[in-house]
Amino acid sequence: MSASARRNRVPGLNDPANDMKPAGLARNSYAQPLDAADPVAVAQTLIRCKSVTPADDGALLDVERALAPLGFECHHLVFKEEGTVPIGNLYARLGTGSPHLCFAGHTDVVPPGDQDAWSVDPFAGEIVDGQLYGRGAVDMKGAIGCFIAAVARLVKAAGPAGSISLLITGDEEGPAINGTVKVLDWLKARGEVIDACVVGEPTNPETLGQMIKIGRRGSLSGFLKVLGTQGHVAYPHRADNPITQLAAMLRALSEPLDEGTEHFPPSMLVPTTFDVGNTATNVIPGEARANFNIRFNDLHTPETLKGWLHEKLDAVGADYQLMTRCSGPAFLTEPGALTSLMQEVVREELGVTPELSTSGGTSDARFIKDVCPVIEFGLVGQTMHQVDERVALADLEGLTGVYHRLLRTYVGTI
Numbered sequence: 001m002s003a004s005a006r007r008n009r010v011p012g013l014n015d016p017a018n019d020m021k022p023a024g025l026a027r028n029s030y031a032q033p034l035d036a037a038d039p040v041a042v043a044q045t046l047i048r049c050k051s052v053t054p055a056d057d058g059a060l061l062d063v064e065r066a067l068a069p070l071g072f073e074c075h076h077l078v079f080k081e082e083g084t085v086p087i088g089n090l091y092a093r094l095g096t097g098s099p100h101l102c103f104a105g106h107t108d109v110v111p112p113g114d115q116d117a118w119s120v121d122p123f124a125g126e127i128v129d130g131q132l133y134g135r136g137a138v139d140m141k142g143a144i145g146c147f148i149a150a151v152a153r154l155v156k157a158a159g160p161a162g163s164i165s166l167l168i169t170g171d172e173e174g175p176a177i178n179g180t181v182k183v184l185d186w187l188k189a190r191g192e193v194i195d196a197c198v199v200g201e202p203t204n205p206e207t208l209g210q211m212i213k214i215g216r217r218g219s220l221s222g223f224l225k226v227l228g229t230q231g232h233v234a235y236p237h238r239a240d241n242p243i244t245q246l247a248a249m250l251r252a253l254s255e256p257l258d259e260g261t262e263h264f265p266p267s268m269l270v271p272t273t274f275d276v277g278n279t280a281t282n283v284i285p286g287e288a289r290a291n292f293n294i295r296f297n298d299l300h301t302p303e304t305l306k307g308w309l310h311e312k313l314d315a316v317g318a319d320y321q322l323m324t325r326c327s328g329p330a331f332l333t334e335p336g337a338l339t340s341l342m343q344e345v346v347r348e349e350l351g352v353t354p355e356l357s358t359s360g361g362t363s364d365a366r367f368i369k370d371v372c373p374v375i376e377f378g379l380v381g382q383t384m385h386q387v388d389e390r391v392a393l394a395d396l397e398g399l400t401g402v403y404h405r406l407l408r409t410y411v412g413t414i
Contacts, residue, residue: 036066036152039396040132043145044125047134051107053174059107059141060090063168066148067092070155072166077186079178087171087178091187094151095163101410102165102197103147103403104180104368106172109136110385117387131390139384142391143200143399144168146379150403154413161412165194172364176327180364184371196338196410197374198403199365202381203357208395209350209402212342213376215332215358216366217264217295220305223323224249224313230286242288243276245318250274250290252312257296263332264297264358297358302326328366332358338373345409346377349401377402 035041042062049059064074072092080086112122112135120126122135132142144166151164171179187194204210226246231239250271257267271292278285294305306324313320333339339356346354354377368374379399383389 034062034066036070037149037156039142039145039149039400040127040393041145042066042148043132043137043142043391043396044127044134046107046141046144047125047132047136048123049107050123051109051136051170052111053108053172054085054087054170056088056107056170060088060168060170063090063107063144063148063166064092066152067094067166070094070152077183079182081177084175084177087169087174089170089179089183090168091165091183092168093163093165093192094155095160095411097162098193099195099411100163100165100193101407102167102194102368102372103200104167104169104197104364104374105140105144105147105200106169106179106364107136107141107144108170108173109139109141110173111135113387119388122389127393128390130393132393132396133388133390135389137383137389137391138202138379138381139389140200140202140378142396143202143378146396146399147198147200147403149400150407153400153404154407158413160407161414162410164407164411167197169364176364176367181367184367187371194368194372197365197368197372198342198406199363199368199374199376200378201363201365201376202379202384203360203376204354204378204380206380206382207352208380208398209346209352209354211357211359212339212346212354213358213360213363213365214335214339214356215263215298215369216328216330216360216362217267217297217358218300218302218326218328218330219362220294220296220302220324220326222292222294222309223289223325224292225287225289225321227287227319227321228285231284233282233284236284239284241284242318243285245316245320246274246288246290248316249313249318249320250292252316253292253309255312257294257308258299261297261299263356264299264330267294267296267300269294296330298330298332301329328362330358331366331369333369333373333375336373338375341409342375342377342406345406346402349405350398 169179228242229240
């Protein structure tokens with residue numbers, strides 16, 4: 001670990017016994033320059049790190065290698081909770097003044113799946129017909145490369161009047177326990193204030209500039225077990241069939257929760273499993289299970305949803321057990337100065353006016369919204385998590401332009 005990383009350890013948040021030396025140091029030493037102003041070069045370098053959660057494989061060190069020569073103060077932060085693996089994170093800041101704009105992202109990626117199904121090596125960063133291929137090209141090493149390139153171009157022309165930071169985690173695609181949320185705690189302990197944040201998730205459905213995410217629906221998962229009485233199918237009156245009870249419960253839960261709100265679609269409960277585990281055709285099982293997920297809008301909280309669930313399930317009258325787990329509540333960055341600025345920047349740079357949306361799954365914005373206004377804007381997400389994930393080189397340059405214009409407008413130049 002670098003000297004700066006050791007200096008910036010956090011008692012209680014970093015366990016020295018679980019310290020993590022950034023991998024790939026010899027391969028990616030500062031003696032090997034990285035053209036930080038070229039988003040394609042930075043993205044290729046990051047793609048070539050096999051940073052499948054929770055591995056890092058030198059990705060965070062590569063980010064530092066691009067940022068340190070620009071004047072960023074870099075902090076490698078390793079967090080670990082009991083029963084989890086240690087996760088590396090990087091926080092880098094340039095400047096001490098305000099306003100302070102933070103870019104948040106992640107270098108960890110999902111597994112590539114069957115590598116033989118790919119037309120190229122998923123970790124080679126190959127360019128084919130104007131497209132950069134590789135796991136993480138879209139989600140979201142490409143966006144990290146674009147933001148770094150935007151900063152490099154800004155620094156080359158004139159230094160920032162305010163502050164710029166990058167909060168990069170290795171734990172977004174995983175449990176999200178030892179990543180962004182703990183870096184935010186570390187920043188709070190240091191007294192650092194972020195005025196606004198842009199998360200570089202792939203927000204655009206089909207073309208660059210279509211969509212800015214200003215919030216996300218909440219996600220609550222349910223694990224339902226119905227208890228019955230096992231018996232012979234020839235004597236059903238002597239048994240209590242949990243299958244029919246569970247089916248009735250799922251029907252009761254299929255009723256609409258709401259009609260949506262100004263910025264959110266209707267909340268939806270979607271069953272994902274229905275399991276009995278009974279291989280005998282002449283036995284009524286003793287229990288049945290189902291799992292479901294609710295993507296909910298700002299009309300609900302995890303607590304109100306639990307109350308609604310029990311009300312519906314109790315009305316069926318069966319013996320059941322319910323466990324729930326919420327990975328994040330619904331949140332919204334109200335349209336205002338930040339959202340208007342981002343729309344203007346995209347319109348001036350790309351010639352389109354992006355829609356403000358709350359669609360999609362969860363992201364680390366759900367943690368950042370407690371600290372400052374946060375929006376999400378990144379690449380086109382059509383191939384994220386897919387075989388042959390790829391991004392157009394033109395989109396990398398386009399997104400770099402958007403970020404560069406945003407920096408000049410929001411942070412200002414000296």
